[in-house]
Amino acid sequence: MSESMVQGSDGFAPLLDGYDPGGFFCELTTPRADGGREVRLIAERLAHLGVEELRRRARQIERSLYDLGVTFTVYSDANAIDRILPFDLVPRVLFAAEWAEIEAGIAQRVRALNLFLHDVYHDQHILKDGTIPPELVLKNANFRPEMVGIDLKHGTYIHICGVDLVRDEHGRFFVLEDNGRTPSGASYVIENRHAMLRVFPDLMADIGVRPVDNYGLKLQAAMGALAPAGVADPHVVLLSPGIYNSAYFEHVCLAREMGAWLVEGRDLVAIDDRIYMRTTAGLVPVHVIYRRINDDFLDPAVFRPDSALGVPGVMAAFRKGNVALANAIGTGVADDKAVYAYVPKIIRYYLGEDAILPNVETNICREPAALRYTLDNLDKLVVKPVGESGGYGLLVGPAATKPEIAAFRTQLERDPANYISQPTLKLSVAPTLTEAGIAPRHVDLRPFAITGETTWVLPGGLTRVALKQGSLVVNSSQGGGSKDTWVLA
Amino acid sequence: MSGTADLDPPGTDVRMRATLPARYGEAIFWLARYMERIENLARMLDVTESFARDDRGVGNWRSVAQINGDDALFHEKYPQASGADALRFYMLDGDNPTSIRFAMRAAYQNARTLRPLISTEMWAQINVFNKEIEGLVPADIAPSRLSGLCSRIKDGCHTHAGLIEATFYRDQGWYFYQLGKYLERADQATRLLDVHHHLLTVARDDLGADRSEWQILLRASAGYHAFRRVSPRGISLDAVVGFMLFDEAFPRSIRLCVRTVGSLLERLRQTYPMLRSTKPLECYDELDASLTRAVAPLIAAGLHDYLDLLQQQLGGLSNEITRAYFEV
Structure with missing residues (x-):
């Protein structure tokens, strides 16, 4: 451990004694311009509790999350297993100045993406002048011709956005992915904080952590504002695929926090291009749908006819402006992994600004030069399919075996347009409770932004942590956990 | 009342x-029915077991099957129709719509549907209760343990009833x-x-x-x-x-x-x-x-x-x- 990296290392003893982030940037111990007092307090308090007490509390938290059913469902071999998202109780801390940069960067990004979507579904300037290859957008499976010419309030398509950020060894943040369809995870931000407050009331005292519990209010306000003109008392519902969906808990949590009904497709009905909810007292009009169902399944009359989850006729009601959808249909063309590479250009194009949060350098394998570079450097790169999420189907070159790389090479050569590649980042680490005591583990960050006329970013977001030593994969489906994220006031 | x-x-x-939403109304109605059914089944199994032992043994289990009108299913699945079979049929058999296991699963599914509506405490109690019932194995319904188990099940139902009284928005x-x-x-x-x-x-x-x-x-x-x-x-x-x-x-x-x-x-x-x-x-x-x-x-x-x-x-x-x- 380089002494200069760790501030007041005496204060961290004995708990963080021997803690060595190696060459990585540490979210807690690498000194920043501000926040020294708070970091010292946290480290002292953790040290005072000791590893055994931390383990006891960790078990207590996991137990309570399990009992409360704060779980996601893993489907394998016809079995459905409710799992908690493993929770690490050492908080991830973001300093005020860092947060200000993230907040501004995300607001900028969401603004540009919304302008981009409006353009793509209207005059298509950005395609016509060749700034972005038109086929990349128009032939994209997530481009929805049904959206062309539809005007949305404030031109907002992405009302809820989750932007995945990572940090390199120098402490610079990069955007890894924009999630502008139906991003999940906000419920874990809320529940993780609840769990921390229950089990760790003594850790947060006198530190000044920005609250996260008004997310539901902000969401309800933003959704309500989308209601058609003339509706005085907008009725907002959250549309979920239902109890068998792996993210059902998240839907429950958000519906509760919003004070809105969680409904399934069968609870809604379209009559004369208006949407109604079936209630014990008959049909009641619905004005805004916060939908957690993908475009494909939303309206069997327009998209997949086999969808039993959607509401036949909702698209027609939406086109007529009788019901608002959040997020709008067709946003997937903006968070596509291939379009992602162009986002810095998109920001410059519409806002005339440089991106506050840079992209990770990306090679688009549909381009011959980029493909050649990728094939030559498979052992050094991360290669991702553009259409997948959840960390599936990707190659982490430095961690892969030779046969794995060879197999992937065949796949990539067969369908290069389906892939992008990026350098392996030296992801930042955060102190994490492990079997070997407190040790560094890689983390990322997914802040959540809510956008109506303007953008509000939930302070903090979901910190995901790769619990396996050395692992870079933070996805919950692949052994990742999460941490409470503290933004210092 | x-x-x-x-x-x-x-x-x-x-x-x-x-x-x-009408679907919630129906789920609440059935949550109540299944929880009440669990309590009634636990009561019946408890006393039938304790009092049937003294003289007639198996005889009274027949009556339990008759109460529920599932004589046929019982005898089809358990041709021996022993007292132990009957207990298993009513406690653990998920195929039997009048078993505690079946009623608990149904109550739990309804509670899952109702999560956005019911109090966190109500949900958490049913979640934990369901895991306990799901975890029951034949050894748990051995004669020496049955009464204790029935008491725990009744307690579970009563805790649920108490949470309804204390926390369910009216x-x-x-x-x-x-x-x-x-x-x-x-x-x-x-x-x-x-x-x-x-x-x-x-x-x-x-x-x-x-x-x-x-x-x-x-x-x-x-x-x-x-x-x-x-x-x-x-x-x-x-x-x-x-x-x-x-x-x-x-x-x-x-x-x-x-x-x-x-x-x-x-x-x-x-x-x-x-x-x-x-x-x-x-x-x-x-x-x-x-x-x-x-x-x-x-x-x-x-x-x-x-x-x-x-x-x-x-x-x-x-x-x-x-x-x-x-x-x-």
């Missing part, structure tokens, strides 16, 4: 309060819960009475010799001590049947359950005039009329037919409630 008077502050008409959903609960309890009471009455009348001439049968009936309904107080000088068939059917104060008598349903329906109609309460209320009136009878002639005419009529009327009322409130 307790807990339904003057609960609603006047003049509040928030949408969340006035509106209830809008329409609360009414549907109470309706489901009292309908189920009345229905279970008719079944319990039917089978035991059958066994009792066989020994009618000598009630003293069949005292254990009375005890099973009354203890399974937690009515034994109350009955002794009401009827301190002896036990007669008329008195026991009258107590189970018509007692105004016994919380598991059919009349008390049905009247509770009636006042719930009436209050629901008053508080939520936009609901279509007419049909269920008509149906209730018929049921209530059936409960204004003298005991002795009923027994003379054959109690089974009468109980059958009540069961049909209870089923009819349940269907009308479903049609009026949950089918849109």
Whole structure:
């Protein structure tokens, strides 16, 4: 451990004694311009509790999350297993100045993406002048011709956005992915904080952590504002695929926090291009749908006819402006992994600004030069399919075996347009409770932004942590956990 | 009936309060029915096991199968039809719609649907309770452990009932819960009475010799001590049947359950005039009329037919409630 990296290392003893982030940037111990007092307090308090007490509390938290059913469902071999998202109780801390940069960067990004979507579904300037290859957008499976010419309030398509950020060894943040369809995870931000407050009331005292519990209010306000003109008392519902969906808990949590009904497709009905909810007292009009169902399944009359989850006729009601959808249909063309590479250009194009949060350098394998570079450097790169999420189907070159790389090479050569590649980042680490005591583990960050006329970013977001030593994969489906994220006031 | 008077502050008409998706209404109704069913099954299994052991052994398990009208399924799955088989059938067999395991799974599925609505405490308790029931293995229902298990199951149901009382927001959903609960309890009471009455009348001439049968009936309904107080000088068939059917104060008598349903329906109609309460209320009136009878002639005419009529009327009322409130 380089002494200069760790501030007041005496204060961290004995708990963080021997803690060595190696060459990585540490979210807690690498000194920043501000926040020294708070970091010292946290480290002292953790040290005072000791590893055994931390383990006891960790078990207590996991137990309570399990009992409360704060779980996601893993489907394998016809079995459905409710799992908690493993929770690490050492908080991830973001300093005020860092947060200000993230907040501004995300607001900028969401603004540009919304302008981009409006353009793509209207005059298509950005395609016509060749700034972005038109086929990349128009032939994209997530481009929805049904959206062309539809005007949305404030031109907002992405009302809820989750932007995945990572940090390199120098402490610079990069955007890894924009999630502008139906991003999940906000419920874990809320529940993780609840769990921390229950089990760790003594850790947060006198530190000044920005609250996260008004997310539901902000969401309800933003959704309500989308209601058609003339509706005085907008009725907002959250549309979920239902109890068998792996993210059902998240839907429950958000519906509760919003004070809105969680409904399934069968609870809604379209009559004369208006949407109604079936209630014990008959049909009641619905004005805004916060939908957690993908475009494909939303309206069997327009998209997949086999969808039993959607509401036949909702698209027609939406086109007529009788019901608002959040997020709008067709946003997937903006968070596509291939379009992602162009986002810095998109920001410059519409806002005339440089991106506050840079992209990770990306090679688009549909381009011959980029493909050649990728094939030559498979052992050094991360290669991702553009259409997948959840960390599936990707190659982490430095961690892969030779046969794995060879197999992937065949796949990539067969369908290069389906892939992008990026350098392996030296992801930042955060102190994490492990079997070997407190040790560094890689983390990322997914802040959540809510956008109506303007953008509000939930302070903090979901910190995901790769619990396996050395692992870079933070996805919950692949052994990742999460941490409470503290933004210092 | 307790807990339904003057609960609603006047003049509040928030949408969340006035509106209830029909699917939620139905899930609440069935959550209540299944939780009530679990409690009734646990009561019955507990006393049947404790009291059946002394002389007749297996014999009384037959009566349990008859209560639930699932004689056929039982004998098909368990040709030996031993006492242990019967216990397993009612405790652990997920294929048996009148087993605790089946009812718990159904209650849990309904609770999952209701998570956005019910209190966190209600949900967490059912979540944990369900895991306990799911975790039961045959060794847990060995004779030496059965009574303790039944007590824990009853405790689970009572904790649930307490959380309903203490934390469940009292809008329409609360009414549907109470309706489901009292309908189920009345229905279970008719079944319990039917089978035991059958066994009792066989020994009618000598009630003293069949005292254990009375005890099973009354203890399974937690009515034994109350009955002794009401009827301190002896036990007669008329008195026991009258107590189970018509007692105004016994919380598991059919009349008390049905009247509770009636006042719930009436209050629901008053508080939520936009609901279509007419049909269920008509149906209730018929049921209530059936409960204004003298005991002795009923027994003379054959109690089974009468109980059958009540069961049909209870089923009819349940269907009308479903049609009026949950089918849109």
